[in-house]
Amino acid sequence: MAPSTLNIRPVETGADRKAFVNLPFRLYARNPNWVPPLKMDVLELINEKKNPWFGHGEAQLFLAERGGTVVGRISAHIDHLALKQPPEQGFGPGVGFWGFFEAEDEETGKALLARAEEWLRAKGMGRAIGPVSFCMWDETGLLVDGFEEPSVVMMGYNARDYAGWIEKAAYAQVQDMYTYACPVVDGFPEIVNRVVAMGEKNSRIRIRRVDKSRFDEEVQLVLDILNDAWSDNWGFVPFTDAEKAYAGKKLKPLVFEDLIRIAEVDGEPMAFMMVVPNINEKLIDFGGSLFPFNIVKLLWWLRAPKVRIMRVPLMGVRKKLQASRMASQLAMMLIEFIRRDAVSKMGARQGDFGWVLASNGPMRSVGEAVGGKVDKIYRLYQRVI
Numbered sequence: 001m002a003p004s005t006l007n008i009r010p011v012e013t014g015a016d017r018k019a020f021v022n023l024p025f026r027l028y029a030r031n032p033n034w035v036p037p038l039k040m041d042v043l044e045l046i047n048e049k050k051n052p053w054f055g056h057g058e059a060q061l062f063l064a065e066r067g068g069t070v071v072g073r074i075s076a077h078i079d080h081l082a083l084k085q086p087p088e089q090g091f092g093p094g095v096g097f098w099g100f101f102e103a104e105d106e107e108t109g110k111a112l113l114a115r116a117e118e119w120l121r122a123k124g125m126g127r128a129i130g131p132v133s134f135c136m137w138d139e140t141g142l143l144v145d146g147f148e149e150p151s152v153v154m155m156g157y158n159a160r161d162y163a164g165w166i167e168k169a170a171y172a173q174v175q176d177m178y179t180y181a182c183p184v185v186d187g188f189p190e191i192v193n194r195v196v197a198m199g200e201k202n203s204r205i206r207i208r209r210v211d212k213s214r215f216d217e218e219v220q221l222v223l224d225i226l227n228d229a230w231s232d233n234w235g236f237v238p239f240t241d242a243e244k245a246y247a248g249k250k251l252k253p254l255v256f257e258d259l260i261r262i263a264e265v266d267g268e269p270m271a272f273m274m275v276v277p278n279i280n281e282k283l284i285d286f287g288g289s290l291f292p293f294n295i296v297k298l299l300w301w302l303r304a305p306k307v308r309i310m311r312v313p314l315m316g317v318r319k320k321l322q323a324s325r326m327a328s329q330l331a332m333m334l335i336e337f338i339r340r341d342a343v344s345k346m347g348a349r350q351g352d353f354g355w356v357l358a359s360n361g362p363m364r365s366v367g368e369a370v371g372g373k374v375d376k377i378y379r380l381y382q383r384v385i
Helices: 014-027 040-043 106-122 162-166 190-200 210-230 241-254 294-303 325-346 361-369
Strands: 006-010 057-066 069-079 095-103 127-130 142-145 172-183 203-208 260-265 268-277 308-319 349-359 372-384
Touching: 006 106, 014 040, 014 057, 014 069, 014 095, 014 294, 040 162, 057 106, 069 106, 095 162, 106 127, 106 162, 106 203, 142 162, 162 372, 172 260, 172 361, 203 325, 210 241, 210 260, 210 349, 241 268, 260 325, 268 325, 325 349, 325 361, 349 361, 349 372
Parallel strands: 095 127, 308 349
Antiparallel strands: 006 057, 057 069, 069 095, 127 372, 142 372, 172 349, 172 372, 203 260, 260 268, 268 308
């Protein structure tokens, strides 16, 4: 019997969207290190009416089918804010993206990439970067090293074969991103302790917890620092006001005042660090759904979470301090203050620091200074199309 023809078609209906979301559940059904995302969260992410990214972006989702079975998926998308960024920072005019890449086999993967490129070319794009789903603040990069452990919260996981397939499609590495595993139970190296102790004696510095009773205001402050701190980084695209509000709403259940600190210098907020408990340690057994009973389990867990891993997804120091010694001192103080509470109150044994751009020497130095070792590498690819 001749093999069935592969068909790549756009996602158009609600049923198509569900098929798009459901595919990884079949592909990774026997992989113990894949953490099933909550299906309702992915459906919301790809919904133009609910995700504020679509306020400055446009996307087309595609499904690959063979013999009536969905065997692959991909998005092709354009971020109009990314098009306005300086080209020397990685994006800029003519740069489009693809993401949400999943494929049952190499033939399917190659065809999906070609279809995404075709859509981008029709929109006037000359270069494709991926995987990015949909933006750098969502799941970014292809896992190329570190398959032996489950991914942590807000980080992706994919099949080992994907890197080879993408590279055979003439894509080349454009940027790597590292995550650092840091032991936290017994504290950090003595040099870090000395830096922190000196900072605690400095009357100009105040490290405070966020005030959840002023949650919206605190979210705006933290993300304003982030936009300033990261504005010169490779791949930076600023949060819009709508995205700030949306991020606050999504992250609020994972916000614990002990785990988010703001560093003030002479009364001015200059740096922050956000740590979240690794909710994936619970989600891995939920099968992608909160109903009927998982929602009760999750709400109970969120009252006083106990986890092995804490993740640092966001951290930043305002640009005007970044070239100073105080920048690293504030970073060390934030890390140590949060570490104390994460260990004593939530039982954390490991910190997951990242992702960190391979090109970001100062932040890599911070990860190494606190005893971190690179445990996962994510890669972004690009190709002139």
